[in-house]
Amino acid sequence: MNTFIRSIIFAVALAAAAVTAGCQNPTGPSTSKGDAKLYDVTATVVSLDKAKKVVTLDHEDIPGLMKAMKMEFAVEDACVLDGLAAGDKVTGKLKADGGSYLVTSLKKQ
Numbered sequence: 001m002n003t004f005i006r007s008i009i010f011a012v013a014l015a016a017a018a019v020t021a022g023c024q025n026p027t028g029p030s031t032s033k034g035d036a037k038l039y040d041v042t043a044t045v046v047s048l049d050k051a052k053k054v055v056t057l058d059h060e061d062i063p064g065l066m067k068a069m070k071m072e073f074a075v076e077d078a079c080v081l082d083g084l085a086a087g088d089k090v091t092g093k094l095k096a097d098g099g100s101y102l103v104t105s106l107k108k109q
């Protein structure tokens with residue numbers, strides 16, 4: 001019985017590890033359709049809300065997309081905001097699909 005319980009715990013731990021690994025690997029196959037474009041973004045974090053999956057960035061010029069400005073973005077997953085705080089300088093990726101923007105990754109500089 002003890003072994004049975006231990007194997008369940010092991011399976012749960014494996015599943016949790018898989019979820020975490022998925023979070024840390026944003027280079028998987030894109031599931032987006034249409035003509036979504038990926039842009040590099042350099043910015044300072046103004047504020048963030050993991051529960052709402054939004055981040056306000058004071059971003060530099062994004063060539064071909066928009067001028068430098070302060071604005072709120074949706075993030076693809078709450079884990080994009082892991083380890084970040086207001087005031088952090090970050091670089092990341094922004095997916096633009098029509099008029100909607102989605103931050104897919106952020107990394108502290």
Ligand SMILES: [Cu+2]
Nearest residue numbers: 066067069071
């Ligand atoms: Cu902007």
